[in-house]
Amino acid sequence: MKGRVIKSTGSWYTVLTDDMAILECRMKGNIRLKGSRSTNPIAVGDIVAYELEAKTEQGVINAIEERKNYIIRKSINLSKKSHVLAANVDHVYIMATVSNPRTPFGFIDRMLVTAEAYGIPASVIFNKKDAWNDKDILLAEEMISTYQTVGYETDAISALNEADMETIKSKLWGKVSLLIGHSGTGKSTLINMLNKDLKIKTAATSIAHLQGKHTTTFAEMHPVGVDTFIIDTPGIREFGLIDMNKQELGHYFPEIRAKMNECRFNNCLHMNEPGCAIKEAVENNEIPFTRFRSYISMMEGETEEVFD
Ligand SMILES: Nc1nc2c(ncn2[C@@H]2O[C@H](COP(=O)(O)OP(=O)(O)OP(=O)(O)O)[C@@H](O)[C@H]2O)c(=O)[nH]1
Ligand SMILES: [Mg+2]
Ligand SMILES: [Zn+2]
Incomplete structure (x- = not known):
């Protein structure tokens, strides 16, 4: 059976x-x-x-059964243990917020790179739109435009808004989706709204979150509709990148992948090489600076803290 x-x-x-x-x-x-x-x-x-x-x-x-795919969350502490977050996932949704808590660009980029490395389509959802002030709106606009420019579907929603939830539900239909992001971004709240029979524990964003306490402690798959499931995960504080070589990383940035053939050297790492088409595209604002900054930081092996 x-x-x-x-x-x-x-x-x-x-x-x-x-x-x-x-x-x-x-x-x-x-x-x-x-x-x-x-x-x-x-x-x-x-x-x-x-x-x-x-x-x-x-x-x-x-x-x-043999897995169609899987996504690993690697701890960045000394144990270097890896943990399979979920298997057989059709789509990864990155839940981000511009305030309370604020998700840094670099954190979103690391999660996107991970999804790319596992060959799983990904998009970004900015939640808590109802609570944005003028400053939040400006930052949200910048972030949304960044991810749309490089080709990721990006939505701004409020998990408390019924119409937004209908939109999200229609995107999830017929698939197994994985929801990842910092603690307190509203992942469990969103899932509770998608299936009103669920009563997943949620908690106000607080000092506890900043100290790395998570309301959700185990990944769990929840039914949303016929053949439609969403996987809730504990908030991720730091996202260790899986092992990859330096030549590989550029392939996991779609905008770098699209242009890397135009670099003078075919083994260009887009760091300091002459005739680099990627650096030129960043200077011309064709590639968002924050994305390139994340690329360099990943090349240099830095890890991103929750709040930058
Ligand atoms: N204003 C507003 N608050 C929201 C929204 N979505 C979630 N929240 C609140 O944000 C807080 C955190 O929500 P959770 O759903 O527990 O967050 P989580 O991402 O599941 O957190 P972890 O389980 O710790 O990873 C709760 O107080 C929610 O009520 C939203 O769209 N707008
Ligand atoms: Mg939760
Ligand atoms: Zn280059």
């Missing part, structure tokens, strides 16, 4: 079975994903085969 993992706490997995029942499962001891160095062998979104254990009425997962 098969099902989809909708929640995982490490030792227990909640599975939505093919006949739409919820079943608590354990993992059979000997399953190991080949070549996996992550801390969790089974992730939210995995399609698994299970058997029912007659005496406990619980399930035992005995196989994991």
Whole structure:
């Protein structure tokens, strides 16, 4: 029998079975994903085969289907452990806010690069539009125009606004979407609004958030409609980039990818080389400066703090 993992706490997995029942499962001891160095062998979104254990009425997962894709969240602390955030994702939505809390450009860029590296389409949602003051509006306009210029679908919404929620719902339809972003940007609030039967815990943005306390502590997939799911995740404080070589990084910026063939040297890293078409495009404002700044900072291996 098969099902989809909708929640995982490490030792227990909640599975939505093919006949739409919820079943608590354990993992059979000997399953190991080949070549996996992550801390969790089974992730939210995995399609698994299970058997029912007659005496406990619980399930035992005995196989994991090959993943269409997955997205890894790498911790930037010394442990360097990686954690599969979710598997089999059709679209990544980056939830950002211009204030309370403010999402830096560099943070959005790191998440976009990660989605590109895993080959998963991504877009950006700016939330809490209802609370913007004049200064917030200016920053939001700049950020929205930046991401639209480089080709990402970008929406400004309020999770409290019904019409905005209908728009978001229509975009999610028929897909498995992953929602990521800082703590307090309103990810769980948005999901509660998309499915009024859900009562996911949310909390006012506070000092606790600034100290890295998260209201949502485990990734969990929630139904929004027929064949439509959204995965809520704990707020990400720092986003460690997955390992990639320096030649590779430019490919994960669509605007750099589109122009890199025009550089004089075909191995140009767009740092200090002469005849660099990317540097020229930044000077001519064809490539947004903040994007190039993020590229350089990633090339130099810097990590982005939550609040810059
Ligand atoms: N004004 C306003 N407040 C919002 C909006 N969306 C969410 N909030 C508020 O923002 C706070 C944080 O919302 P959550 O949904 O808990 O945020 P989260 O992203 O799930 O946070 P973590 O689970 O910690 O990652 C709550 O007080 C929400 O009511 C919005 O569109 N407008
Ligand atoms: Mg939450
Ligand atoms: Zn170049």
